Amino acid sequence: MIITEKLTKKYSGNFIALNSIDIKTSKRITSIIGRNGAGKTTFIRILSTQLAPTSGSASINGFDILKNTREIRRSVVSIPQEASLIGIMTAYEQVKLYLVARGFSFKEAGDQANKALDELDLREFKNSPADTLSGGMKRKVFVAMALASNADVVFLDEPTTGLDPISRLEVWSAIGRIGSEVILTTHYMEEAQQLSEDLILMDHGNVIEHGKPTELLRKFDGMLRAETHEERNDCIKVGGTFIRYIKRDDAEKYISRGFTIKQITLDDLFISMGVFLES
Ligand SMILES: Nc1ncnc2c1ncn2[C@@H]1O[C@H](COP(=O)(O)OP(=O)(O)OP(=O)(O)O)[C@@H](O)[C@H]1O
Ligand SMILES: [Mg+2]
Structure with a gap:
């Protein structure tokens, strides 16, 4: 569960990127929708402790983002919008390494990496260096990391941007199988409507609507x-x-x-x- 109170971010020059956000999420999958510059990435970066808010507070499953940074980093996975893979490492190696870094044993990391990559239909490309993968495949490798991570909360910033329609469906179906609470951003309204029980619509740093898709409509x-x-x-x-x-x-x-x-x-x-x- 994520709770924010008057969460505010001003960037240099006093530009308000997040304007006193008050929300509470507790659904399995929450989608954040909003046009470019709405504040979605800023919001996710603050919640995953990569960026400090200017004022206000937030907590994830009772952990305060400023006071319990270590606990949050342990229980949260955040896949950034502009994440890039290491070109010479294979898809399998990257997912495995990521899991080892999060505390999995080598054996467990290898097994989980295999399982997640299979699930995202990357079986054939498991042993290909990231440099040889398409942009969409690279996004799927990141989703495999989140899927395998076993984290309490997973943040995915635009996991399906740039994917072809089939890959997008695969990614959404994989997201549906992540056991964690998932907060994702997307520009695809239809998908958000189908997959999430909870939608947050943002614009100019404000939450303009928040609720179940059916209720909002x-x-x-x-x-x-x-x-x-x-x-x-x-x-x-x-x-x-x-x-x-x-x-x-x-x-x-x-x-x-x-x-x-x-x-x-x-x-x-x-x-x-x-x-x-x-x-
Ligand atoms: N480091 C920064 N310094 C100054 N302004 C920033 C910085 N990062 C973001 N901004 C500004 O804050 C606003 C919100 O940006 P943010 O990246 O959170 O939007 P977004 O909703 O994720 O957009 P997109 O859909 O394009 O990814 C934008 O106007 C952006 O220009
Ligand atoms: Mg963004």
Whole structure:
């Protein structure tokens, strides 16, 4: 369980990257969603004790991030967004070494590394040097480390960015099998909606929504999204598209006016709040 109280981070020049965040997570998988620069990585780095907050406090399973740094580092695994592997070492060697460094015996580390790499469909590439792996495969090696780590809490910063659709599914299914509490960031709303019981939507250093996907979408009950490419001043403009939320019963009326009708997705939470994701 993660609890934060007024957690704030100002970078040099007094830029506020996290603005007094109060949250409590206790679900198995929590997804943090937000556009570039929202503060997701800053948040994860502070919780995993890689970065100190400017003010406020946070705890993970009762351990304070400032006072119990050692306990947190022992019980938490954090896979950074820009993590890179050692080029000449094989996938198997890296996962094994990582586990040994976390206190596993050589035998246990080897067994767990094998199991995790198999599970992520990296069997064929186990003995290939990291330099010869594709970007997506490299991301999967990191997820294998988290999967095998047995940590209480795992932070994954954009584990599926840059993966092809199949690899992405494999990674998400592997994340579903991690026994730990998982906090991940993603730009893929659909996946977050499917995999997590808990969603945190961030923007400009603020948590703008937090809850179960189904609960967050409740305000759209009985509604649809109508969109058109024609300029309209009664719609929300997103790029070249003009969007409004309509009652289901009004769908025909909007179709006849040239609108296209779509089902509500998590994207609509952002759009309705004036926050637009890039992808
Ligand atoms: N070391 C730093 N010094 C100054 N400003 C920083 C630093 N790191 C991040 N920032 C700023 O803080 C804000 C939040 O950055 P952060 O990396 O947490 O966003 P993010 O939500 O992870 O974005 P992305 O989706 O692009 O990874 C951004 O405006 C960024 O420019
Ligand atoms: Mg980030």
